[in-house]
Amino acid sequence: MNLNRLTYSLVAVGLLSMFGNNLMASDIPTAAPKVYPEGEVGRMVKLGEAILNKTDTHPLTKDLVGDKIQCKSCHLKGNDGKPGTGSGIGTFIGTATAFPAYSKREKTVQSLQDRINNCFMRSMNGKRPIIDTEASVAMATYITWLSDGMKMHMDTKRPCSPLNSKRWAKNAKKFAGIQKKATHANYMNGQKLFETKCASCHGKNGAGMGTFPPLWGKNAKGEWLAYNTGAGMSKLNKGAAWVQSNMPLGQGGTLKDQEAADIMLYVDAQPHAKFDLKKGLLPKEQMGYYNSKVLKEKHSVRSNFKQFGLDIDKIRGDHKIK
Ligand code: HEC
Ligand code: HEC
Incomplete structure (x- = not known):
C-alpha cells in the first residue's frame, strides 16, 4: 500500500467530515493505487477492470447486459484512465469502505456485490450476475482495490462511498x-x-x-x-x-x-x-x-x-x- 495515497485519502475523509457537503472536487483522490496487487488478487483486479471498461462486450458479462454502455460510462475514468476514479459523483474511490451498507430501496443490508448487481438490472438494463461467479467477484475485487489503504466508513443510510454519499443526498x-x-x-x-x-x-x-x-x-x-x-x-x-x-x-x-x-x-x-x-x-x-x-x-x-x-x-x- 502506498503511503501518499493513504495520507491523501485520510485527508479527503477528514475534509469530508469537517466540511460535509462542501467537499471540493480537487480534494478527492482521482487515481487507483500505483501497482496492481500480486498473484491471483492482481489477476482478479485486472479482470474486474476489464469488465468495467467493456461490460456490454466482455465475454463474462455481455449476456447479462441489455444496453450498449459500460460501467465506466457513468463511473468515469480519472487522471489515471481507470474506470471509477473520476472525481465527480460516481467515483468508486472509497466505495468499498462503506459496505456492507443499508439500502432503503431494497430494505436490506447490501454487500458490494449486491450493489454492483443493482446497476446491472437498472443502469445496464440487464440481469443480476450470479454472486459466486468469477465476473461478480472480479468486479468487487477491482472496486475494493480502489479503496486500498482507506479507513472503513460504514454507511447506515446509503450504499455508497463516503465521497459520494453526501453529494448524492444533498x-x-x-x-x-x-x-x-x-x-x-x-x-x-x-x-x-x-x-x-x-x-x-x-x-x-x-x-x-x-x-x-x-x-x-x-x-x-x-x-x-x-x-x-x-x-x-x-x-x-x-x-x-x-x-x-x-x-x-x-x-x-x-x-x-x-x-x-x-x-x-x-x-x-x-x-x-x-x-x-x-x-x-x-x-x-x-x-x-x-x-x-x-x-x-x-x-x-x-x-x-x-x-x-x-x-x-x-x-x-x-x-x-x-
Ligand atoms: C447509466 C449510468 C450507470 C452505469 C452504466 C452504471 N452505474 Fe453504477 N451507479 C449509477 C448511479 C446513478 C449510482 C448511484 C445511485 C444512487 O445512489 O441512487 C450508481 C452506484 C453504483 C455503486 C455504489 C457506489 C457508490 O459509491 O455510490 C456501485 C458499486 C456501482 N454503481 C457499480 C456499477 C457497476 C459495477 C456498473 C457496471 C456493471 C455500473 N455501476 C454501471 C449509475 C450507473
Ligand atoms: C466531449 C464529449 C461529451 C460531451 C460534450 C458530453 N458528454 Fe456525456 N459523456 C461523454 C463520454 C465520453 C461519456 C462516457 C465516459 C466514458 O465512457 O469514459 C459520457 C457519459 C454521459 C452519461 C452517462 C452514460 C450514458 O450513456 O447514459 C450521460 C447521462 C451523459 N454523458 C450526459 C451528457 C449531457 C447531458 C451532456 C451535455 C450537458 C453531455 N453528456 C456532454 C462525452 C460527452
Missing part, C-alpha cells in the same frame, strides 16, 4: 425541489441546451457516436441503447445531480442548477426501457437468494415523471411518447 434533494416545478418551457429549454452542449458527442438523437455513449432510444435492430427507467440516471433529480457533476465531459461543475435540471428533464423524457424488477432476476434455481425485501418494483418514463408530480404528456407537449 444534490438529489436540491434537484427534486427544482424538478417539481418543471413545465413544457423547461423541456424546450432542455432540448435547446442539449443540442448546444451535449449533442456534439451524444448525437442529436441521443444514440451516441463512436466512443461517446448513447443516452436513450433503440438501435436499428430494436435493441435498447441506454439505462432503463429503474436507474438512478432516469430519476429527474439524480440524473441532474450526476450530469451537473460530470458533464459536459471534462467540464463537470459548469452547468447551472436550472440548466442541469432542464437538460435531464429533456433526456429522461425520451424513450427508455421499462423497468420490471422480475426481469432483472435470473431463474431462482440459477441465481439463488436475492438479498432484498422488496420483490416487486416497476417504473416507466411516465411513472418517473409522476414521482415529481409531473404529467409527461404536458411536459412534452406535442412531442408525445407512449
Whole structure:
C-alpha cells in the first residue's frame, strides 16, 4: 500500500467530515493505487477492470447486459484512465469502505456485490450476475482495490462511498425541489441546451457516436441503447445531480442548477426501457437468494415523471411518447 495515497485519502475523509457537503472536487483522490496487487488478487483486479471498461462486450458479462454502455460510462475514468476514479459523483474511490451498507430501496443490508448487481438490472438494463461467479467477484475485487489503504466508513443510510454519499443526498434533494416545478418551457429549454452542449458527442438523437455513449432510444435492430427507467440516471433529480457533476465531459461543475435540471428533464423524457424488477432476476434455481425485501418494483418514463408530480404528456407537449 502506498503511503501518499493513504495520507491523501485520510485527508479527503477528514475534509469530508469537517466540511460535509462542501467537499471540493480537487480534494478527492482521482487515481487507483500505483501497482496492481500480486498473484491471483492482481489477476482478479485486472479482470474486474476489464469488465468495467467493456461490460456490454466482455465475454463474462455481455449476456447479462441489455444496453450498449459500460460501467465506466457513468463511473468515469480519472487522471489515471481507470474506470471509477473520476472525481465527480460516481467515483468508486472509497466505495468499498462503506459496505456492507443499508439500502432503503431494497430494505436490506447490501454487500458490494449486491450493489454492483443493482446497476446491472437498472443502469445496464440487464440481469443480476450470479454472486459466486468469477465476473461478480472480479468486479468487487477491482472496486475494493480502489479503496486500498482507506479507513472503513460504514454507511447506515446509503450504499455508497463516503465521497459520494453526501453529494448524492444533498444534490438529489436540491434537484427534486427544482424538478417539481418543471413545465413544457423547461423541456424546450432542455432540448435547446442539449443540442448546444451535449449533442456534439451524444448525437442529436441521443444514440451516441463512436466512443461517446448513447443516452436513450433503440438501435436499428430494436435493441435498447441506454439505462432503463429503474436507474438512478432516469430519476429527474439524480440524473441532474450526476450530469451537473460530470458533464459536459471534462467540464463537470459548469452547468447551472436550472440548466442541469432542464437538460435531464429533456433526456429522461425520451424513450427508455421499462423497468420490471422480475426481469432483472435470473431463474431462482440459477441465481439463488436475492438479498432484498422488496420483490416487486416497476417504473416507466411516465411513472418517473409522476414521482415529481409531473404529467409527461404536458411536459412534452406535442412531442408525445407512449
Ligand atoms: C447509466 C449510468 C450507470 C452505469 C452504466 C452504471 N452505474 Fe453504477 N451507479 C449509477 C448511479 C446513478 C449510482 C448511484 C445511485 C444512487 O445512489 O441512487 C450508481 C452506484 C453504483 C455503486 C455504489 C457506489 C457508490 O459509491 O455510490 C456501485 C458499486 C456501482 N454503481 C457499480 C456499477 C457497476 C459495477 C456498473 C457496471 C456493471 C455500473 N455501476 C454501471 C449509475 C450507473
Ligand atoms: C466531449 C464529449 C461529451 C460531451 C460534450 C458530453 N458528454 Fe456525456 N459523456 C461523454 C463520454 C465520453 C461519456 C462516457 C465516459 C466514458 O465512457 O469514459 C459520457 C457519459 C454521459 C452519461 C452517462 C452514460 C450514458 O450513456 O447514459 C450521460 C447521462 C451523459 N454523458 C450526459 C451528457 C449531457 C447531458 C451532456 C451535455 C450537458 C453531455 N453528456 C456532454 C462525452 C460527452
